[in-house]
Amino acid sequence: MKPLHFKIPKTSGESVRVQYDEQRHFYENLHFHPELQIMVICESTGTRFIGDSIGSFGSGDIVVLGSNLPHVFRNDKKYYEPDSELQAKNISVFVDLASFEDNLFSLPEAHDLQRFLLNSKRGLLIKGETRKKVMALLQDMRTLKGFERIIQVLIIFNLLSHSTELEMLSSVGFNANLNESDNRKINDVFNYIMNNFSEDIKLSDAANVANMSVNAFCRYFKQHTQKTYSQFLNEIRIGHACKLLIEDKWNIRETAFECGYDNISYFNRQFKDITNFTPTEFVKLHNTRFTKDFSLVETAQE
Structure with missing residues (x-):
């Protein structure tokens, strides 16, 4: 599926954006964006398409979507019924990696982080105790501003860089053709x-x-x-x-x-x-x- 290029709205000078969405159903077109995204499903069920991976999603899931990785979270049919009172709720953190790559991410001490960012291009499902820890850190981010928010992102990245509870979703050979013509x-x-x-x-x-x-x-x-x-x-x-x-x-x-x-x-x-x-x-x-x-x-x- 050829994806739509998706532009994340952000204020000038913002390298980390926290967004809470509450709607009848999630955005339903396959899309990608240059920002790394950490997405928490707060309330919703459906089918996720990440790269060439297909799987179910539900409340409590946390997924990491690497830069320019095509994805869509398609809600179940009941969310599209005219009289449905269901809500699709999620928290997303968008990180502009370009703000860090030339300096922080290139440090020798960032070797594990570099490997995590590379793996994120396949999509990652966070599991176990790591999921609980990341959930708490992401909730705190909603009240943080400025550099405190950046520090929190780095804490999350460090946690994920050393976790053994990450499931890679898309195949290692997946390489999206990002031509938008069709x-x-x-x-x-x-x-x-x-x-x-x-x-x-x-x-x-x-x-x-x-x-x-x-x-x-x-x-x-x-x-x-x-x-x-x-x-x-x-x-x-x-x-x-x-x-x-x-x-x-x-x-x-x-x-x-x-x-x-x-x-x-x-x-x-x-x-x-x-x-x-x-x-x-x-x-x-x-x-x-x-x-x-x-x-x-x-x-x-x-």
Whole structure:
């Protein structure tokens, strides 16, 4: 997916910006920006696309998005319903790395920091105790101004530079083509798939949205996502299936149908290929081990 270049609003002379957003749903177009972004999901659920990585997001997640890394956090369908009262809330810290690179980041003592910044270009999911510590530091940043805010960013960077609780999201070989000439086309396809993945949508349907032949669309899609159309669609469907199974709204067969599969055997096979678990194993795993501490997130919303 070719992303939109996104300009972060900032005041003159500001190298670190803290932004709290509360809206019906997150910005829904794939985009990128030169600033490094640390994003806290305070309240929201959906599917995240970071580089060539696809996964679910929910309240309490913290993600680091490196400079010029294409991404979008697409909320679940229920956020787009006309009568929905749901809110998508997040705290983001945007860091203008150019303000530091020629001096601070080039110091010999910044070796670990340089490695962290390099890894951030793949997108990082912060986990465990590190997540709790970063959450508290980010909440404090909302009240800090000037140089105190810069010091807080450096404290967070230092913590992340030495943490072993960071999951790299995008593949090491991902290299986005940032030509913006066909932004509208690829985002139209992206939105079509996200709005219709639970239906029986075919390759030809997506090709028609892009106004391309099927063969040309296959080449185009693989070039810009590093996935086939079928892989992309299955990852979205299985990601949604995982969410439904965790929420315990439907049984496995009903979940498969809800996610666009009319063949339970094919659903089971795709689920195993993508998650490394059968649907039954996944349900048992999350019934016994799925816990999450949202106390810090609740504080962020006060």
